[in-house]
Amino acid sequence: MRNVVIILFVLLFCLPAVADQRGVSFEKDGLVYVISSETIMPRWSAGENKRTLKNVGEVYVSGVTVSDSSVAIPPIVLYPSTFCRKDTTVLAEYNVRGIGAGAFRGARLKNLIIPFGLKFIGDEAFRDLEITSGVLAVPPATRMKRNVFEGMKSKVLLLYSRNVNINDDAPLMIYFENTFENKEDLPDFYVVHGDRNAVPVGMDRRLLYTIGKNVWVDWLRNSWGKDFYDRMLMFGVFRYEAVNAYSGFRTLGGNSAPQITCKYKSSKYEKVGTDIDMLPMPEFVCMNFYTGKKDTYDEFVMNETLFRCKKGEKYSYFTLDGKPITDTESLLDASGRDPFGLQVRTKEEVKEKNAAKERENNLNKKVDDLKKAFGF
């Protein structure tokens, strides 16, 4: 009995709090994306010189729907979001953070451009992939999973060089987890000369060919296209990379407003094999100066007047200056939804509540009629 209680207790803490959007997929520009997390937070808009509330989140690529064409995985993909918004025309900013298992299995593409700074590339992601331009340039993600390149029909140029100044923000450590397990049907792997000495964990150096910087430039120009390459070069460094989706902010201007800090949950999630769990949910640490309390929440969304936090199964509402809203019923609309569209009351509850209200109104009306009839 005691063991069962312990197991239940452990399971309770291991269950990730799943946001509404987690696992939802959408297709854009020939690629299928899966959302791993999403929130609404203020972002400073330099052009308009003001803060705007934006849906931001993280996605990974789970498939491709086109063939024989050039496909570029963008570092950020914009797509209409329905998360906590009534206005569905707003485009959410999703940071692309990974490539899912078998995402490009058996595909035939002219080119595939992969951004720097991915967190993972899943099992057999490029299995039997054919790149007709001849070279697939792969900036290795933090975690390269099992047999990623097996059966590929083109050269693979692994890019993790600091010598050639391509990705200053690339992960310091790259883990190849059985990436080269099946050695039978592997393509040729190339790195820039100096990179061989910086080969990360789990890489078999004997597999590597190395090439000079000029050869590398030629290949990238051919693979990415001259225009794209030159555009990258114009910035001095190759910054075609995903940036952090979440960042710290205050709900209002001024030092007295609650300060929200975004963190990723424990790295234990990253040890899970499934794609979506390799992108852990962020957690939001809220330092509320109004209440003087510091709390950690699984979910955070805000609008122009209030913000909502979720801890476990419980939702809390605050005004933007941090004052807790205790009368949550007053926030709900007629259909039982909160200002962020969350169905707080079920339809039955709303129906019952309306019926009770109507009964109460009827009763009050009857009482009023009786009072009038008896002259009170």
Place this chain on the structure above:
Amino acid sequence: MMRIAFTIIFAFVLTSRLFADGWSMGDVIEKDGISYKVLVSYLVVDRKESPDTIKGPDKFYCSGELMVINVDKNLKDVVIPPVVERFRVVGLTDSLFFGHEHDRIWLPELQFAGSGCFAGLKVGSGALVVHNIANLGDGVFDSLDADLIFDITKRINIGNAFRKKKEESRFVFSAPKGVVKIKTEMLKYIRGCRVYDDCYSATSNNFTKWIRKAFNGDEAFMKNALNDRGYNLGMRSYSTTPVKDKNGLLIVVSAVNVKGLGYPWGTLTNDYYRQSRYAVINKKNRRKLLYYQQFIPVPDATQKKGWYVKFIDKEKEVETKYTLNGKQMKK
């Protein structure tokens, strides 16, 4: 009278034997469709000989250094051996393979390859393998119609090997039409050269595959590598008397660069100049070292052992004769 006649006959036989093996500077040796020019020659003894067994002028052989000056255009496979008749092949002349077309080429380790040596060469197997070449001329691999594989184990002086001079005396990059390949571990030896940024490298296994392909996977052809070892160039140090003898001369032969006559490989093959040098030490007085340019063992029946040695200092144009026990002979 009989004694004089016997001496003359003996001397003739020995001298004829010496000249049979002898090549001197500037001579051309032709073998298997390849012509070699003797750059320097000197006398050595066979490795099997010891000071105790050197009992006459017939124990000395001609050795030295050769430069390849011509290769038959019609040869399908070209094998340049490291040694030809006790002469070491040290270099290739300018434009040696210019405009040639061969299926496979085997090269030994070399001291130099002249300017444009492999320029315009077409290799049927698709790759030219070069081993250690200490010095390279200008535009050595210009428009080489094949991949170039550097099978090196030490630093090479690339110089202007990948550059060629244009008419306006300006150097421009000149590379093979194919790619330059090298073993990854050896990249350090070409770091700093322009070709470093243009080359491919592979670790041992993959590099061996490249070389095997360059020789069309022909194991027999690849065994030419064994010729680089175990050849007999002869011993370059010897004594005129047995080891236990307290008297006698120790002779050490070498070839030296002569600056006054042009640096060797300065402009490589044209101004190439090497000279033999014999360092002579008397066993009685080992502190004194004498240098000569030429050494001639002379048969002489009047001597106790039947021969004596003669050295020539060409600069001073002086001949010096010694008996075998190291005593200077009167003229």
